[in-house]
Amino acid sequence: MRSICTYDEALDIAIHLAAPRRIIERNVWTKAPSTATLADDVRAAIDLPPFARAMMDGFAVHRSDIAGTQPLQVVADIHAGEQPKTPVSPGTAVQIRTGAPVPENTAAVVRKEWTEWIDAHTIRLLRPISAGESIQPRGQDTAQGAVLLSRGAQIDGQTIAVLRAAGVTSIPIYAPVRVGIVSTGSELVTDPTKPLCAAQVYAASDAFLQSTLEALGAQVVDISYVDDHPERIEQRAARFIADGVDYVLLTGGASVGDTDYATSVIRRLCGTEQLPIERVWMRPGSPFLAGRAGRTTVFGLSGNPAACFVQFHVLVLPAIRRSLGIDAAMFAQEAVLTQSIRLKPIKHVRFYRATAGVDGVQVRVEPQVGQSSGLVTGLACVNAIIRLDEQVYEAGDIVPIQLTRTTTGRLF
Numbered sequence: 001m002r003s004i005c006t007y008d009e010a011l012d013i014a015i016h017l018a019a020p021r022r023i024i025e026r027n028v029w030t031k032a033p034s035t036a037t038l039a040d041d042v043r044a045a046i047d048l049p050p051f052a053r054a055m056m057d058g059f060a061v062h063r064s065d066i067a068g069t070q071p072l073q074v075v076a077d078i079h080a081g082e083q084p085k086t087p088v089s090p091g092t093a094v095q096i097r098t099g100a101p102v103p104e105n106t107a108a109v110v111r112k113e114w115t116e117w118i119d120a121h122t123i124r125l126l127r128p129i130s131a132g133e134s135i136q137p138r139g140q141d142t143a144q145g146a147v148l149l150s151r152g153a154q155i156d157g158q159t160i161a162v163l164r165a166a167g168v169t170s171i172p173i174y175a176p177v178r179v180g181i182v183s184t185g186s187e188l189v190t191d192p193t194k195p196l197c198a199a200q201v202y203a204a205s206d207a208f209l210q211s212t213l214e215a216l217g218a219q220v221v222d223i224s225y226v227d228d229h230p231e232r233i234e235q236r237a238a239r240f241i242a243d244g245v246d247y248v249l250l251t252g253g254a255s256v257g258d259t260d261y262a263t264s265v266i267r268r269l270c271g272t273e274q275l276p277i278e279r280v281w282m283r284p285g286s287p288f289l290a291g292r293a294g295r296t297t298v299f300g301l302s303g304n305p306a307a308c309f310v311q312f313h314v315l316v317l318p319a320i321r322r323s324l325g326i327d328a329a330m331f332a333q334e335a336v337l338t339q340s341i342r343l344k345p346i347k348h349v350r351f352y353r354a355t356a357g358v359d360g361v362q363v364r365v366e367p368q369v370g371q372s373s374g375l376v377t378g379l380a381c382v383n384a385i386i387r388l389d390e391q392v393y394e395a396g397d398i399v400p401i402q403l404t405r406t407t408t409g410r411l412f
């Protein structure tokens with residue numbers, strides 16, 4: 001007998017089965033991760049900016065000269081990267097470039113457009129300026145020791161720029177999970193130069209898993225293609241487990257046909273008569289399996305690309321996100337439904353593939369016309385999954401959605 005559970009029960013179990021988080025150090029100067037989650041607070045190593053600097057090309061002037069139009073003798077010239085040697089004093093100015101440290105006693109930097117040369121060594125201000133004008137004080141952005149980024153922050157191009165500017169070298173991140181994919185099906189073709197023979201299809205679901213996982217910062221060790229043969233499927237999955245991967249994702253053969261071997265194979269790998277999840281009251285994607293083989297979490301997904309897509313987002317990704325240090329509630333966003341929906345009275349939760357977008361101040365979500373799990377091409381424009389627990393929905397109703405094309409699955 002197969003154990004069967006509700007989607008919410010399955011979600012809890014899947015998260016519970018998540019491979020444990022590991023923390024590693026990464027040098028943001030040599031091997032900055034393109035995406036990761038910070039495992040601890042990180043503090044600024046320096047004051048930023050590290051010195052008071054000019055924000056405009058122009059002249060550094062003394063407090064006694066900011067209001068006047070009297071001639072000022074230009075006594076020095078500083079470029080970015082140079083340390084000023086001559087302080088400003090009443091009646092003098094120092095020519096300065098954007099980014100250069102301001103000389104001692106500078107009250108303001110007057111941009112060059114607001115000055116004129118009287119002769120080769122003397123300028124005049126064309127208008128009075130305020131104290132502090134065009135000077136960025138030392139430490140205005142952050143002070144040494146201040147928390148720059150908190151635990152849980154996403155590492156990406158923006159945060160790497162922050163870390164580098166503030167002189168941080170090494171950061172603690174949650175280690176990328178390592179995943180092995182076993183794609184099963186005697187009908188699958190992986191060489192696009194070969195025309196399909198009768199009864200064959202091109203393998204696609206495994207590529208969806210690989211690309212999506214890599215975009216999340218996971219490492220896909222390999223995709224192993226194998227025909228519908230129980231020993232060979234088990235052997236391939238066992239190889240990944242022996243290699244110590246965090247997750248094995250097995251696609252295809254998850255259902256109840258006599259050549260669907262995923263259930264028996266995963267039961268054997270996990271050393272159990274019954275897996276914590278063997279079927280879920282959800283559509284698409286009811287044939288879904290989950291277990292733990294040693295330190296590896298094993299998920300069995302449908303081979304159908306659309307069912308595999310939904311299962312991945314609603315059950316696999318929450319577990320993988322947990323391992324990657326991303327704590328994000330599922331279906332926490334809401335959107336306005338653009339069309340009415342009528343569903344059959346069955347106990348399955350329905351997950352509709354959809355396109356969400358911001359329309360004025362509202363997030364609106366449009367379900368795809370075809371929801372059969374045999375349809376693949378619609379995935380090109382799907383960016384959300386709608387959770388449907390009722391039978392009847394009207395256009396304008398508010399429905400829970402899960403975004404599928406952001407790292408965290410959240411809008412903001």
Ligand SMILES: Nc1nc2c(c(=O)[nH]1)N[C@H]1C(S)=C(S)[C@@H](COP(=O)(O)OP(=O)(O)OC[C@H]3O[C@@H](n4cnc5c(N)ncnc54)[C@H](O)[C@@H]3O)O[C@H]1N2
Binds near residue numbers: 184185187254287304
């Ligand atoms: N008697 C029953 N039959 C089925 C049931 C059921 O409850 N009772 N469940 C149906 C549901 S729901 C689904 S979903 C599928 C699940 O199928 P499997 O997980 O066993 O997957 P396969 O049979 O291997 O493949 C399904 C479909 O997808 C194609 N496929 C497989 N792998 C790939 C791939 N990597 N890329 C692209 N396409 C792939 C495969 O050729 C099949 O057409 O079972 C129903 N049956």
Ligand code: MOO
Binds near residue numbers: 282285287307
């Ligand atoms: O998961 Mo199946 O695709 O519900 O039809």
